[in-house]
Amino acid sequence: MKKVIPLLALALMVMACNNSKEKENTKQTEDQMDQTENPLLSESTLPYGAPDFSKIKDEHFKPAMLEGIEQQKKAVEAIANSEEEPTFENTVLALEKSGELLNRTSQVFYALAGANTNETLQTVEEEMAPKFAAQKDMIYLNDKLFKRFKTLHDKKESLNLDPESLKLLEEYYEDFEIAGANLSSEDKEKLKQYNETIATLTTKFGKTLLDANNAGAVTFTNKEDLAGVDEDFLKSKENKDGPGWKIPLQNTTQQPLLQSMQNRASREKLFKAAWHRADHGANDTRDLIKQLVEVRAQKAKLLGFNNYAEWSLQKTMAKTPENVNAFFGKLIPAATAKAQMEADEIQEMINSKGEDFTLEPWDWNYYAEMVRKKKYDLDEDQIKPYFELNNVLEKGVFYAAQKLYGITYKPRTDIPTYHEDVKVYELFEEDGEPLGLFYTDYFSRPSKSGGAWMDNFVTQSKLYNKKPVIYNVCNYPKPANGEPALLTYDEVETMFHEFGHALHGFFADQQYPSLSGTSVARDFVEFPSQFNENWALYPEILKNYALHYKTGEPIPQALIDKIKNSGTFNQGYSLTENLAASNLDMQWHTISSDKKIDDVNAFEKEALHNTKLDVVHAVPPRYRSTYFSHIFAGGYAAGYYSYSWTEMLHHDAFNWFETHGGLTRENGQRFRDMVLSKGNTMNLEEMYKDWRGSDPKIGPMLKARGLK
Known part of the structure; x- marks a missing residue:
């Protein structure tokens, strides 16, 4: 994701704090x-x-x-x-x-x-x-x-x-x-109070959730409980405070380890720790949510809108909640139908193993992997040895940028960083002209928020004669000392995704910092990053970076074919979990100012039921409300739909590339000149249409997801 934070028009970062005022006796x-x-x-x-x-x-x-x-x-x-x-x-x-x-x-x-x-x-x-x-x-004001x-x-x-x-x-x-x-002077004073309260609550939510993620880590003391888990991973998670292995929580509902954990009770334990991480004790975020949605609704009413989403969507491509919901309507039936088919296949797999239980969310990834192996003869463990982190970055992500845009790089070991895991690269134009500095911070740690994002240390602008200094942050498990960092294919895509944001920032060519690079609407900002994911599996790029970490041998064509053939696997689940989260966001932010929420969990359940996103029991939302940091701590309130919206754009855009010669410098330069370099200097719909030659169509997205 692009780390979107409410900004002053001059790029002033507006964050939030907790309820406590600064002490009067601060020296x-x-x-x-x-x-x-x-x-x-x-x-x-x-x-x-x-x-x-x-x-x-x-x-x-x-x-x-x-x-x-x-x-x-x-x-x-x-x-x-x-x-x-x-x-x-x-x-x-x-x-x-x-x-x-x-x-x-x-x-x-x-x-x-x-x-x-x-x-x-x-x-x-x-x-x-x-x-x-x-x-x-x-x-x-x-x-x-x-x-x-x-x-x-x-x-x-x-x-x-x-x-x-x-x-x-x-x-x-x-x-x-x-x-x-x-507004009138009196109403402006009310608005100031609302804004301060929102600021207070959003930062309190972020801090509380970070504490919840850290406190929610699950410790296993019996190695049999972790049967199936990679030995190198276990070495990196040995509990420093006692016996056993301490498994940290990822910010999403599903946890990566659930795919390999053979012990069902262990899977349930890990899943429920993630599910309930922020609804008990000192780390309970539910009261914060109730207060936030209430004051946001009051703010929207004061500003003349029926709900917060109406106010928030004014400068987006979608424009209104009705348009967002209409977009959902085109996706939900197909997504849930595909998810139900996938659930039926997984249940058959469970039954074929002689197991006597009904598929639950904590079973999905484990048995889905079995289905994938059976249908496509593809095992995640077969793939990971070919996805060593440095190769993925330098011979994959950077190589694709070279082929498309002529970009080259060199490591900079002389630039100080804020953590030992951070690396710095200098990027150059095709003619050798300096482009900017790029920082990578890929490994998870307790001091880091969950998820992945891009942002700027220095924003490009001709006004200040500044070239961009950009960083990417991810949360990949850090390997034990001396061991290679081997990535899943999802993690590979994440690296390409975040560098897509970086390219949007590096190619900025604006006079004014407020309009530079990624300073665009939320439902456009994810388009360049999602589009860049397409090159992860592009044959010329894949063969260059997918090299076995021990032998250096390129990934076999047979394995590539398996990855491609399985490309639409589990897409019903993936889209449904994202739509469920997007729907929760929109439901929370279309609440009117006179409605009081007594029970966060009950509201969440009703919201999913009313939009038929709970029809497949084993597919939970990607984020529950209680740990939905995008909308309650970040800048995505009433905006999480943008990931699906921009997915429509990126598949439609890649369709153009495929019909115009694919990976070529000419195509890359045209995309850079007409999209990536424009920042927020023109109407986004017009920008896309000028480049594409037509309005975006949803068909390529449905096809890519295997939904048509």
Whole structure:
């Protein structure tokens, strides 16, 4: 995923905090320090302005961000109170430039808060979040400032602006209106309270869920309980605090280990630990959910909308909840029907083994793997030796980028990182021109949030003469010392996916950082990343990187054929679990402001039932509400549908490539020039149609999923 966080139009990161206010007796010296001692207060001297983690300390972040807030406040006040007639330069451009320090610092801070947090960073995150929410309101609920933007917007046709500058003006103006600039003074004060509360609750949710994931790790002390699990994996999970093996939880409902665990009781134990991780004790997130959806609904009503989804979807491709639900309607019947067929096959497999039980969610992956082996003679253990992490990255992901876009790379061991697992590469254009820096952080650890994402340390912009510095974060199991990191095919696709986001950022060619690269609607931002997954199995790419980690032999054609033939296997399950999560998101965010939710679990059950996404008992949602960090801690509230929406785009786009010669430099350059380099400088529907030659069609997606 692209890590989407609510942003100020100038890319100010707005996060959230817990309910506690900053203590009144916090000493001033904790918030301030000699500027000469804080490396964040000046631009880094490292290549590309990359953050100098050899100098940055946890205690530097808060005073730097506070200073950034003060600098921006002064700049905004000067713009708003100016007696000069508003112009693009003294109003729009001035606001765009007002948050440079704050943005630069917060980009680094939130990278660490997501990928390598600790108690100090969590405390800072909690303390700063309401300040960021207030900062956003200081800008977008400023009457004088909005008046200047409205003056310019009303006469925009006579300003003779270049297309990107006009787009920047329009984006800011829409952001003002969406944020509530037209509200009365009294209602603006209410809105500020709502925004602060939302900020408070979302960060509290994220912190609580991280604690729940860590606390939910399951310890097995009897090795027989882990029969079938890879020995190298077990070595890496030996319990440091006592006997046995400690199995950490992935952020999703299903856990990767369930595919290989032979002991049914162990599977049930691990599954239920994941299912119930955040609905008991100190890590219970249900009250946070109830409060969040309630205040979001109240905010939407104040802004003149029937529900939060209506308000949130304004600048997306889908536009309305009705359009999202209509899109669901085209997929749910086919997905659940396919999932039921898959469930029947799995039940037959269970019965054929002489077992006498009904298929449950914790059985699915284990017996589905048996079905796959039987139908396609394909065993995941046959595949993994060919997917060694470094080969996948350098000879697969980078190689595909070279073939399509001419991109080359070299490792940079001289750039400081925030963790020993992080590696840095410098990327170059085909002619040798530097493109930017790329950081990889692939292994899971307790200090890292679940999932996978991309974001920027430095955002491309011609305004500041900046090239991009981008990172990818994943949560692959870390192998024991000296052992290779062997990936499943899903993990291979994830690596291609996240680098697709990175390419979207690297190819940015914008004047203004607010419009640069991945600063697009949620239901478009996942399109370049999902599209890039297609090259993982492309013959020329696959044969280059799928090399046996011991022998160096390329993956046999027979095994490639098996992978391809099994491509539509389990797709009913996969799509149904995603649609279930997307539906939960939309149901939570179409609640009206006068509806109170008493029981989160009951609401979840009813939501799935009403949309017929519970018809296959053994297919749970990819995320339960209680650990759905995308929508309750990230920026995907009323937006998780975008993964399926952009899946439609990426299959339709790959269909174009297949009918136009496939993997060629010409095709890659055209895609870069017309899509990947455009950022948010034009209407996204028009951008896609200009490149594709037509509106996207859902047929290629259904075909790829084996649903037609």
